[in-house]
Amino acid sequence: MPKSQDPRLIVERSDGALTVTLAAAERRNAVDEPLLRALGDLIAGAGERVADGERVIVLRGAGGAFSSGVDLGAAEELAQPANAGRTIDAANDLVRGILEAPVPVVSVVAGPCAGVGVPIALAADVVLATSAAYFQLAFTRVGLMPDGGATALIAASVGRTAAMRMALLAERIGAPEAAVHGLVSRVVDAGDLESALDGIVGTFRSGPAAAIAQTKAAVNAATLVELSAAFARERAGQVGLLTAHDFAEGALAFREKRAPAFTDLPG
């Protein structure tokens, strides 16, 4: 049984499936660098565990939400120049790890999925949503830009116009619309979630592991040709934004539950 060093991750193994649950429900499963790293380490271990029979990884969130993205309670620390790149790197490494894992990854989204939670969920090979799920690239609401490869992952699924709507307007995209745009693989009623998940896990458990691994790698290579460049562009832009006024104001305004007053100019 793989162990997580972070108590905010619940790790369960059952008959070839590793299930990892983000368990910080009081903040809608907000993440920070240590949590991103702990999750990334678990995903990275899949290459060794496949020989022991692991055939699929399931990512889900406790308490209804998948994740609300990076923890805005620590905005002041994130904005320190020495720290600014570290959380971005941890998120990028995690997303890359999900995409490169030799076993399929299934994300289960049954409520809010926001900020960097979106590229983490969408990096999975199957995104199973309930009708209560929604996706929100909330970054610009707090003076940031999408990261975690979101600019490439979203555009690969939804096209430029819808990507701009999600990234610039930070609109919530509910599960039915997410299905129309190809953001999710399947939408089910909450009551049917576990049986739908069992079906998907069962398909991977009894499927041809080598063929599945090759297929996943080939589809990702063909559809995410811009990913590495996107990681680099997002990192360069985000580091500057994290240390600027608008992020400090955006994060404070979120915590104070008021509208932000942004003042930074481009360039």
Ligand SMILES: CC(C)(COP(=O)(O)OP(=O)(O)OC[C@H]1O[C@@H](n2cnc3c(N)ncnc32)[C@H](O)[C@@H]1OP(=O)(O)O)[C@@H](O)C(=O)NCCC(=O)NCCSC(=O)/C=C1/CC=CC=CO1
């Ligand atoms: C849309 C929401 C995710 C969910 O809305 P809702 O269900 O109505 O829940 P709330 O009432 O808003 O939240 C419940 C409590 O959780 C706290 N909380 C929620 N999200 C966060 C968070 N990300 N960080 C800290 N705390 C959070 C919220 O304050 C409530 O607490 P109280 O009960 O004490 O009031 C909605 O919650 C939402 O929009 N959340 C924020 C989304 C967001 O902006 N995420 C961060 C984007 S930035 C990012 O993900 C990535 C980076 C990149 C690298 C470095 C640095 C920063 O960001």
